[in-house]
Amino acid sequence: MPSPAAADRLFALFADLRGRTVVVVGGGAVAARKVEALRGTGARIVVGAPALDPALAQLAADGGLEHVEGRFDPRWLDEAWLAIAATDDAAINRAVAEAGEARRVWVNVVDDAELARVHLPARVERGPLQIAISSGGGAPMLARLVRERLETQFDESFGALATLLSRHRERVRARWPDLARRRRALERLLAGPLQGLLRRHRHIEAERAFDLALKPDGDAAAARGHVALVGAGPGDAGLLTLRALRLLGEADVILHDSLVSAEVLQLARRDATRISVGKRAGDHATPQEQTNALLVELASAGRRVVRLKGGDPFVFGRGGEELEVLRAAGIDYEVVPGITAAAACAAYAGIPLTHRDHAQSVRLVTAHAKDSLDTLDWPALAQERQTLAFYMGVARLDVVQAQLIAHGRSPGTPFALVENGSRPEQRVVNGTLTDLSHLARLHAVQSPALLIVGEVAALATTLHWFGAAPLGDAVPLAHAA
Template identity: 85%
Template sequence: MPETASPRLFPLFADLRGRAVLVVGGGAVAARKVEALAGTGARIRVGAPALEPALAAAAARGELEHLPGRFVPSWLDGTWLAIAATDDAAVNRAVAEAGEARGVWVNVVDDAALARVQLPARVERGPLQIAISSGGGAPMLARLVRERLETQFDESFGALAGLLARHRRTIVARWPDTAARRRAFERLLAGPLQGLLRRRRHIEAERMLERELAPAGDAAPARGSVALVGAGPGDAGLLTLRALRLLGEADVILHDRLVSSEVLQLARRDAERIEVGKQAGRHAVPQEAINALLVEHAAAGRRVVRLKGGDPFVFGRGGEELEALRAAGIDYEVVPGITAAAACAAYAGIPLTHRDHAQSVRLVTAHAKEGPDTLDWAALAQERQTLAFYMGVARLEVVQAQLIAHGRPPETPFALVENGTRADQRVVQGRLTDLSHLARHHAVQSPALLIVGEVAALAGALHWFGAPPLGASDVPLANAA
């Protein structure tokens, strides 16, 4: 092995209950090490001429013993583990050498060559711990890995570990064969148990596990669940962590047409994908059929993700789908997504509210069911508010005419954001009186969000994503002043 290579360390979790652990140093670094030792049951001793405030307070409460003064080898007597955490290299070396002579494990902070034991970067979820080490050669890499794991393992893993630990004897008795136990665990962890824990429904999770542990003849048939997940407007980087986890666990994904391929690529590779998207003038799958598919797959014991563009509860018919699931007795959860108004406006450089221009925002769907127009145009035409119209490409002339007819000034700024947050995003900017003309000239297509209000004028100055907005100067207008 080259001398520069880090050693291959043997990973080990130590039971420190009742054992003496010495921390040499009284500053902030030593305080962090003492904090890491808290809860282990160790008898903590801190040796230093003086202690920083948090350590001094802990000593006053009797949570640790303070050994005042500079390090002397006798501090190691009866010690099982020592940590040298001073800013004095000579003192740290003295601790390491004294520990080597006494057969005491010593960790030296930021000095892998002197240390005989290293303290790994850790991810803690209750009784579940994940330790990461680079062998001391690249501590920043270990921290980076820890940060990534922190996002993948939420608090439900701690609750799950505690739940399984409480039932360990019953689990072993139920499946005494190791291979059968492993298969049972894979089936159990693939089901809705962890989803219940994520939603803090601990009693239901306990009962579910107890049903699984019942004798085979008493076990209830497996039943799946549905998660309504907001996919955002297209940029996969805008997915929430919970959405990403659920996509990795799904057996079946029912997705809208507007869900981007980048988002779908993050899903579990072998998940069944079913497009149920709707667009103006072409309803590929009626809503009633979508509801039936959700119930059918969940009732068959599958984990279903209903993946919706934007947010499930903002013009996403999420409420209708939950009503169908509840009526069928299907377990469900909802994961919000970034709705198009927030995301498209942000990527176009348009603040939806602004102290100088708009004190309120209205989210409006320009696509209504068959029947008369029920929008309150007089209220929508009021100034000093921002209007965000969803699904409005086919009705731009109506929106323009109604707003002007009800008193919104014709020179009111607007912005049309097509394919917002995606690589092919386009923004068309102008005056309300030119809205339909500009949209036709630039052949704006769905999906596009219409923003009306004084804040829309800021798109030209504040744009940061993609090309600058297209505007009136890009085309001769039929009704330009």
């Protein structure tokens, strides 16, 4: 066979093996992987080898395959439609290939593109939906890399969607007999809420949405928009969930906070409209009411909207308020959690939020405004053996320091201020509670920054692993200059 570089391209197809004999030559781990790929196809699987590894032996005992014991005999392929040579003996593999050629049986030879007449691709399987990737046998690691990337883009809802569409194929053809109209209708249907409902395991509602789309006036309903509240995490794009990444790739419009990093936004669909609705302390650029109205307006116009929030939508992100507005407007929505600042900043600073010797509980607290500070239960917050994580508190550190000490927290309690946690410019300032506001001013700590108070904060000095070592009483270089 010519080398893959010189050969014409391979012809891709999917084979119906139901009731047909497939012979696998070899009884080791490689053969076991090939047998596993064949299971579920309905093929009659015959494995020929002197002995079987434990997994194959168990399958044979359970009736999942037939074992022909002994060294390869060309007659094994007399009834085969497909054969796979999966031994570590090059001579045997060549004999299988030659026997297949003589009998016009397609033969795959594992890791030998020259001998193979058929290649088994890397696959992404989602129910009846399969995506096959081949490099022509010349670069299997590349095919594997492509498969791994596709795995992140196609979740299990694609399998459920393929099953639903297959089940109702004749109804779809009857509803839109004209091929061009059918394609346009299906494009509208697939852009609607159907897949989102399947993704959230709301199968009855998905069936209803499908039935509605097939009605004469169903086009408008199928075009109804959708809002996803997505947590963008603290800034490091590598901390996004797979679901968040998929939604960013599907979005028509992205409404994002000012705390969402440029690295995260770069992962979004290139032609998606990006709208900043950011808020920072002292700079309420976009009122919440305006953001709410915009979400309803865009979704009502049939857009797929991602409301992208720094951290987690439900931790001081006003996500609940936005869902209440969407619910009242009858807009379909979903929520994708993100890594909240307390978890991310602590981890990137080397601070365990809980520790058997130091802290048995964690409290997440907002110090955004004077009113919120006045309503806090300071005696409870001042108790020992707990970790406090203050969000949005840079402007009120003096109040936090004073209240904790006044209500009984030791002035020697360690703290850590994590500025721009998880980002390349991350800084960590360590000290004790009595010096909190002084050290924050000395090092010019700016928002976004998270304050961690508790004995565990001292561990940042020894467990830090990301970015520069924590700062303390030393004057930063910018000030020293």
